[in-house]
Amino acid sequence: MGVKDGPLQSPEKPQEQKQRRGMGMRYQVEDILEADFGCEEREEGAPLLCCLVLSADGKRIYRNIPDELARKCALTKGMVLTEEELRGLETGTAPGMNQSVQS
Structure with missing residues (x-):
């Protein structure tokens, strides 16, 4: 099982993706x-990276993000991320996430 980087890829048609x-x-x-x-x-x-193993629509998705960002955003197993939050994690902006540093 390898780690995939880059934008989300989907075999769906563009219209289905928009919906x-x-x-x-x-x-x-x-x-x-x-x-x-x-x-x-x-x-x-x-930077030290961590790999997020995500599931959506029965598919597994792997994303490497800086470990420090995962801690700042207080990511935990079972947490549900919106598309906007995931995009923020990938770009380092993480909108709407808890930005306080966790010890």
């Missing part, structure tokens, strides 16, 4: 794992 966006996709956090760098180590100075 779903209007309804507001929701993504459940199934797990939060340490990101896999494969056989290569994390580069010096590179």
Whole structure:
């Protein structure tokens, strides 16, 4: 099982995607794992990443985000993210999320 990066991909037709966006996709956090760098180590100075395992419409989605951002947003298993929140996590802006630092 590999980690996929980049924008969400869907085999749906563009019209179906527009309809779903209007309804507001929701993504459940199934797990939060340490990101896999494969056989290569994390580069010096590179941020520590975590891998979000999400589910939506019966599909699993994997996203690497900075571990620090996951902590600031207080992400937990079972949490449900909106499409806007997921996009914010991917871009580092995380709108509507709890931005206080968790210890």
